[in-house]
Amino acid sequence: MTPVTCFRGRSVALFGLGGSGLVTAQALAAGGAHVAAWDDKPTSRGKAAEAGIPVVDLTAADWSSFSALILSPGVPLTHPAPHWTVEKARAAGIEIIGDVELFCRERAAIAPDAPFIAITGTNGKSTTTALIAHLVRSAGMDVQMGGNIGTAVLLLDPPAAGRVHVVECSSFQVDLAPSLAPSVGVLLNITPDHLDRHGSMENYAAIKERLAARADLAVVGVDDDWCRAIAVRLQAAGRAVIPVSVERELDEGLYAEDHVVVRKAHGRRIVLADLAGIGSLRGAHNAQNAAAAIAALEAIGVDEQAIRRGLASFPGLAHRMEQVGRAGKTLFVNDSKATNADAAEKALAAFPGAIHWIIGGVAKEGGVQPLAPLFGRVAKAYLIGQASDAFAATLEGKVAYARCGTLDAAVAMAASDAAASDAAEPVVLLSPACASYDQYPNFEVRGAHFRDLVLALPDVIPLGKA
Numbered sequence: 001m002t003p004v005t006c007f008r009g010r011s012v013a014l015f016g017l018g019g020s021g022l023v024t025a026q027a028l029a030a031g032g033a034h035v036a037a038w039d040d041k042p043t044s045r046g047k048a049a050e051a052g053i054p055v056v057d058l059t060a061a062d063w064s065s066f067s068a069l070i071l072s073p074g075v076p077l078t079h080p081a082p083h084w085t086v087e088k089a090r091a092a093g094i095e096i097i098g099d100v101e102l103f104c105r106e107r108a109a110i111a112p113d114a115p116f117i118a119i120t121g122t123n124g125k126s127t128t129t130a131l132i133a134h135l136v137r138s139a140g141m142d143v144q145m146g147g148n149i150g151t152a153v154l155l156l157d158p159p160a161a162g163r164v165h166v167v168e169c170s171s172f173q174v175d176l177a178p179s180l181a182p183s184v185g186v187l188l189n190i191t192p193d194h195l196d197r198h199g200s201m202e203n204y205a206a207i208k209e210r211l212a213a214r215a216d217l218a219v220v221g222v223d224d225d226w227c228r229a230i231a232v233r234l235q236a237a238g239r240a241v242i243p244v245s246v247e248r249e250l251d252e253g254l255y256a257e258d259h260v261v262v263r264k265a266h267g268r269r270i271v272l273a274d275l276a277g278i279g280s281l282r283g284a285h286n287a288q289n290a291a292a293a294i295a296a297l298e299a300i301g302v303d304e305q306a307i308r309r310g311l312a313s314f315p316g317l318a319h320r321m322e323q324v325g326r327a328g329k330t331l332f333v334n335d336s337k338a339t340n341a342d343a344a345e346k347a348l349a350a351f352p353g354a355i356h357w358i359i360g361g362v363a364k365e366g367g368v369q370p371l372a373p374l375f376g377r378v379a380k381a382y383l384i385g386q387a388s389d390a391f392a393a394t395l396e397g398k399v400a401y402a403r404c405g406t407l408d409a410a411v412a413m414a415a416s417d418a419a420a421s422d423a424a425e426p427v428v429l430l431s432p433a434c435a436s437y438d439q440y441p442n443f444e445v446r447g448a449h450f451r452d453l454v455l456a457l458p459d460v461i462p463l464g465k466a
Helices: 019-030 042-050 084-092 099-110 125-138 171-175 201-213 225-236 284-299 304-312 341-349 369-377 388-395 407-419 443-455
Strands: 011-015 034-038 068-071 095-097 116-120 142-147 163-168 184-187 217-221 241-245 253-257 260-265 268-274 322-327 330-334 355-360 378-384 401-405 427-430
Touching: 011 019, 011 084, 019 034, 019 042, 019 099, 068 084, 084 095, 099 163, 099 171, 116 125, 116 201, 125 142, 125 163, 125 184, 125 284, 125 304, 171 201, 184 201, 184 284, 201 217, 201 225, 217 225, 217 284, 225 241, 241 284, 253 284, 260 284, 268 284, 268 304, 284 304, 284 341, 322 443, 330 407, 330 443, 341 355, 341 369, 355 388, 355 407, 369 378, 369 388, 378 388, 378 407, 388 401, 401 407, 407 427, 407 443, 427 443
Parallel strands: 011 034, 011 068, 068 095, 116 163, 116 184, 142 163, 184 217, 217 241, 241 253, 330 427, 355 378, 355 427, 378 401
Antiparallel strands: 253 260, 260 268, 322 330
16 A cells, blocks of 8 residues: 555545545555545445544535545546535635545655656557556566556555556546656547546547646557647647557657557667567557557666567456457457447457457447448347347448347357358457446446356367456
8 A cells, every 4th residue: 555645634535435435545544644534325434434434424524624625536526517525625725636646646755756657548548557567567677557447546555766656547537636747658549438527528638638748758649639639739848759650650659560569760660569469469459559558668668678578478458358268260359348439449440350249238429330331340240238229220231130138148149150150260259339337237247247158158268367
């Protein structure tokens, strides 16, 4: 754990007692702060009380006694309306911050030069975070990985010389971290997402930009208009920027030619890595993730040979293009994390064809219509969940499909159809392009169910769990 000392001897309000909220309260207490914690859910308050965290009814508290409100990133700060605690904090004139901000302040106080790599983007940030941490670890360095990827940032060991923190940051976390200034800030891409929480694409992109804008070095994907404009602004302001592309050759920066990552600098072209044969880094989107990771590793002094060795041994992440198993010539891939069309597009583009595509759940705006250019790669679609009617209407006359209703039925039918296929390598792909919460509490549970169903099929050879 990283004790937070910046509020030692002062009182702070804390709202949101999920996993990261509990850790934050404990880290503040360990650093000497007086914490008044609250949650709208009685069960969460009960867990906090059992953990020894002071639970105080913030609806009736004297907010003038607090120095700050520490807000869970899952709680609305601005849209669709500020949470009631936000209104009380603003009325009291106190700052509103989150756990990433507390980490940044502690780093500034005890080890300001400790390497800190922060990663954000609409898609790919978890894989890139895990890849960077893997590369740092495989190079023999002390690495701490956390943030939005699962381990609360304040549960990590404290910043120290020679210890590398690799932290995934959601837009909600960045919005609550005004002093975020990493050694390397990675901004992968920006596409529409979370607009209910940010109000507009302009607001969403501006929040993402903050992570790169204050970094000592910004690594920015330049294949979408929002990020390209951000890179131009940062360069014009004299900031150190490494552009990354998987769509075109760059005059300066890192780019991918198929599965080969190349650096172009001062007119010189250098091949950095060949990703062919690395199943966990299949597809153009993973070439972008790898290029960004390479740039970050080079920035903290890791040599190219160590990076190449680390890339080859990267196991991937569960639920992100996770190769679950094979049955004969059929490959089963768990991409449950693909909760929107943009993410599913990356999976479809990673395979040349013969895709038996399991889709459905709670659809995002636009559904799967944006994926129409890739429909030719799909041998058949298997529809599950709430979006079945809408997706059937989109696929009608373009892609063969079956209404399966449940994942159990979809996996069984897709596996049978793939086994009967004449294709050299048919793929059964769960890449739902939907949220999961009509049938599952989250994408992890959905992906785990898919994995269990696949491994229960006859003749499946497991390929290992990420």
